[in-house]
Amino acid sequence: xxxxxxxxxxxxxxxxxxxxxxxxxxxxxxxxxxxxxxxxxxxxxxxxxxxxxxxxxxxxxxxxxxxxxxxxxxxxxxxxxxxxxxxxxxxxxxxxxxxxxxxxxxxxxxxxxxxxxxxxxxxxxxxxxxxxxxxxxxxxxxxxxxxxxxxxxxxxxxxxxxxxxxxxxxxxxxxxxxxxxxxxxxxxxxxxxxxxxxxxxxxxxxxxxxxxxxxxxxxxxxxxxxxxxxxxxxxxxxxxxxxxxxxxxxxxxxxxxxxxxxxxxxxxxxxxxxxxxxxxxxxxxxxxxxxxxxxxxxxxxxxxxxxxxxxxxxxxxxxxxxxxxxxxxxxxxxxxxxxxxxxxxxxxxxxxxxxxxxxxxxxxxxxxxxxxxxxxxxxxxxxxxxxxxxxxxxxxxxxxxxxxxxxxxxxxxxxxxxxxxxxxxxxxxxxxxxxxxxxxxxxxxxxxxxxxxxxxxxxxxxxxxxxxxxxxxxxxxxxxxxxxxxxxxxxxxxxxxxxxxxxxxxxxxxxxxxxxxxxxxxxxxxxxxxxxxxxxxxxxxxxxxxxxxxxxxxxxxxxxxxxxxxxxxxxxxxxxxxxxxxxxxxxxxxxxxxxxxxxxxxxxxxxxxxxxxxxxxxxxxxxxxxxxxxxxxxxxxxxxxxxxxxx
Numbered sequence: 001x002x003x004x005x006x007x008x009x010x011x012x013x014x015x016x017x018x019x020x021x022x023x024x025x026x027x028x029x030x031x032x033x034x035x036x037x038x039x040x041x042x043x044x045x046x047x048x049x050x051x052x053x054x055x056x057x058x059x060x061x062x063x064x065x066x067x068x069x070x071x072x073x074x075x076x077x078x079x080x081x082x083x084x085x086x087x088x089x090x091x092x093x094x095x096x097x098x099x100x101x102x103x104x105x106x107x108x109x110x111x112x113x114x115x116x117x118x119x120x121x122x123x124x125x126x127x128x129x130x131x132x133x134x135x136x137x138x139x140x141x142x143x144x145x146x147x148x149x150x151x152x153x154x155x156x157x158x159x160x161x162x163x164x165x166x167x168x169x170x171x172x173x174x175x176x177x178x179x180x181x182x183x184x185x186x187x188x189x190x191x192x193x194x195x196x197x198x199x200x201x202x203x204x205x206x207x208x209x210x211x212x213x214x215x216x217x218x219x220x221x222x223x224x225x226x227x228x229x230x231x232x233x234x235x236x237x238x239x240x241x242x243x244x245x246x247x248x249x250x251x252x253x254x255x256x257x258x259x260x261x262x263x264x265x266x267x268x269x270x271x272x273x274x275x276x277x278x279x280x281x282x283x284x285x286x287x288x289x290x291x292x293x294x295x296x297x298x299x300x301x302x303x304x305x306x307x308x309x310x311x312x313x314x315x316x317x318x319x320x321x322x323x324x325x326x327x328x329x330x331x332x333x334x335x336x337x338x339x340x341x342x343x344x345x346x347x348x349x350x351x352x353x354x355x356x357x358x359x360x361x362x363x364x365x366x367x368x369x370x371x372x373x374x375x376x377x378x379x380x381x382x383x384x385x386x387x388x389x390x391x392x393x394x395x396x397x398x399x400x401x402x403x404x405x406x407x408x409x410x411x412x413x414x415x416x417x418x419x420x421x422x423x424x425x426x427x428x429x430x431x432x433x434x435x436x437x438x439x440x441x442x443x444x445x446x447x448x449x450x451x452x453x454x455x456x457x458x459x460x461x462x463x464x465x466x467x468x469x470x471x472x473x474x475x476x477x478x479x480x481x482x483x484x485x486x487x488x489x490x491x492x493x494x495x496x497x498x499x500x501x502x503x504x505x506x507x508x509x510x511x512x513x514x515x516x517x518x519x520x521x522x523x524x525x526x527x528x529x530x531x532x533x534x535x536x537x538x539x540x541x542x543x544x545x546x547x548x549x550x551x552x553x554x555x556x557x558x559x560x561x562x563x564x565x566x567x568x569x570x571x572x573x574x575x576x577x578x579x580x581x582x583x584x585x586x587x588x589x590x591x592x593x594x595x596x597x598x599x600x601x602x603x604x605x606x607x608x609x610x611x612x613x614x615x616x617x618x619x620x621x622x623x624x625x626x627x628x629x630x631x632x633x634x635x636x637x638x639x640x641x642x643x644x645x646x647x
Contacts, residue, residue: 087163190215192244208256286309315358412455432469432585437471504622571589
């Protein structure tokens with residue numbers, strides 16, 4: 001049974017929320033409809049969303065036409081005084097309708113946006129930032145315009161199976177708090193508690209808030225909830241401690257800012273937080289997620305811990321698959337230094353500390369042009385899991401001080417101060433690390449002291465079948481993988497069966513010659529505009545083809561690669577890799593390789609010998625005819641054998 005089905009069924013059993021007998025109804029909402037409609041057809045649609053949310057029963061659907069919808073009902077919880085929509089149990093809330101459809105599959109959410117907005121007065125100013133710096137007056141004007149915004153757009157409270165958000169845009173949630181935390185007053189965007197929920201084809205954008213700017217998922221009694229909320233909320237003794245089970249598919253998180261507040265500091269934030277819950281995040285995107293706080297005329301003030309992508313904490317368990325994290329960045333002060341003592345896992349942060357046992361399997365994802373400061377694009381901090389078949393391209397670790405301890409451009413496992421070195425158990429296999437580096441503006445910083453691409457302080461970390469190409473770790477003595485306390489591999493090795501050959505992408509990525517992403521020290525220029533992410537699919541003959549071990553994707557409900565193609569596809573033109581027929585990276589090669597056709601003209605001729613000589617001199621992976629992950633004289637004999645065998 002697929003992982004997604006197990007997640008939903010298991011959570012349903014826990015929550016015991018079954019819909020009663022009810023004839024399914026469809027409720028119609030259209031912002032352009034005249035007032036006074038009954039919601040029973042497009043011709044008599046409600047002109048606001050609230051009436052449909054109040055009338056819908058389990059099994060019903062709410063069809064929402066193009067338009068902007070703002071909450072209007074205040075339902076105080078623990079002193080909260082802002083309006084929000086309350087999600088009805090077992091109801092599918094569907095957006096993207098033009099307003100005359102007769103079937104849900106006729107809608108087009110990209111063309112006809114159904115927006116749930118926190119801008120109650122419709123007066124928000126654009127973010128007054130030119131290259132990352134704003135004046136005090138501009139910031140003051142921005143905060144004045146945001147003053148009417150609500151912090152929570154939608155509250156999903158103990159809903160059961162069938163509860164679904166599909167084809168909707170959630171934007172403009174705003175909270176300005178000097179010391180944000182995890183109480184109800186600090187929740188933002190969509191807040192999910194003790195619920196089963198499917199989120200599909202949605203967009204979360206321009207939400208600015210405390211932790212969980214766009215989405216906050218938590219159990220009925222989570223490790224992050226304060227006592228007052230837990231004691232006052234009507235979870236009661238019967239349902240106390242219920243987990244959430246959330247599936248997020250084909251959803252974009254774009255330009256959300258966590259820790260957004262005047263003077264905010266010392267908190268953990270993210271675009272999306274999943275705590276004490278079951279989850280599946282699949283085929284989604286996190287783009288331009290940032291941590292930012294404002295103090296006086298400083299645009300990005302100090303934020304002690306920022307994880308602006310996805311943060312998984314508590315006793316959460318699940319999978320992140322086929323998801324892209326691009327150009328996420330932590331708090332950077334306008335004077336050119338990142339948040340002091342910053343700990344950022346810009347793509348995915350797993351765990352929070354020594355008592356956090358969150359686990360996440362990160363499979364087939366892409367992490368591109370993220371700026372980490374300084375502890376990794378992916379950080380397992382007390383939690384555990386795996387990273388497999390993913391691509392880390394052009395990420396930078398921002399080392400802002402010669403006193404910085406630890407860190408990496410891509411992956412960090414375990415705490416740096418021995419608080420949780422024996423908790424995290426992480427497998428890192430079959431990934432491609434290309435063009436990752438470090439960045440520093442500190443004149444006293446010793447670049448030769450730069451840090452590994454994978455850095456582990458845990459006892460149980462395994463790294464194998466990975467490929468490392470053009471990564472900058474500083475001095476030649478700096479290892480690519482540093483497994484400081486690992487029992488199997490010595491510090492400084494590449495790990496079992498890792499290699500350094502070019503993976504031969506269909507179109508190699510390029511940073512345009514000015515480094516990946518936007519340089520925070522040149523506020524008036526965005527160097528990321530000329531980045532070419534390339535085409536990260538594999539060419540025939542790539543050394544990444546058929547090199548990895550086999551992962552049973554079907555058993556966990558993940559049957560495709562980043563394109564949705566089948567995994568574990570054998571390339572009959574080459575011998576299998578070390579253990580199986582699975583390719584490294586996010587894409588599975590679907591064709592057939594002819595190894596002796598080095599010049600790739602579609603024929604095996606003596607001209608391929610000259611091509612092999614050129615490839616050998618260039619240390620090209622096309623010269624690796626024996627598929628051992630290295631270019632050596634032994635490959636000449638292998639080419640002769642392959643030539644005689646033909647294709």
